[in-house]
Amino acid sequence: MCETEEKDLYAVLGASPTDSVQQLRHRYQQLALKYHPDRLGVELSSEAESAVSKFVEVNSAWRVLGEQNTRRRYDTQRKEQELKQDKPVDSTVHLEDMTWDQDELIYTYGCRCGGGFGLSQEEVEEETRLMQPEDKEEGMDTKTLGVLVCCDTCSLSIYVTWSLSKKTEIFK
Structure with a gap:
């Protein structure tokens, strides 16, 4: 990114x-x-x-x-770049395991430091749109997508994944 x-x-x-x-x-x-x-x-x-x-x-x-x-968004991209350079991902979390905040239109997940991870609906949709056309093959029933998300208070990060199937209507 x-x-x-x-x-x-x-x-x-x-x-x-x-x-x-x-x-x-x-x-x-x-x-x-x-x-x-x-x-x-x-x-x-x-x-x-x-x-x-x-x-x-x-x-x-x-x-x-x-x-x-x-x-x-820029701060998240900066943190993501720093993490890619020399820091590992703390854990992998499925989007369904995150809490949905209807007012803010954001998925949240608590960090062990007391802070939190946040991923907006817009970011999920953007990542989904960025999926290359060759990845959307006819015979492919499911595609797993993901994005690196940094804690808002510490240096930990998680990799958030979600499945995209032909039947998924959320991201269209």
Whole structure:
């Protein structure tokens, strides 16, 4: 999900993953003022081009980190990438074993640290849609899908799986 060559959006803003939205907004505003093309004048020097490039990068980082849902998704992808690099999966949990929260539209599962794992219905549907067309063969009755989910308070992760059969209507 997360590309290894992708820049750390928190680093782009000179911020930390623990910063509040207000702190991120403040960093964004400082950088946007510093690198905004209108402040550079009409010069087309390499310095001006570099500043415009930096402004675009800062603006893109803010678009992701300034909105709660996209920030949560980005944070999950960052954790997933870190876990793939050097940390094992704590356990495998079937989606049916998780608790469904109708108000939040999210599956939850308690962690032994007291925190929890969360997987939104949207994420489940997205993973299901991402299944390659060659995996949806005619003779295939069932397909097991899964995604890595990180605890919201500690470094543990679980691999959540679910079965997708031809008869499954939930994800269509």
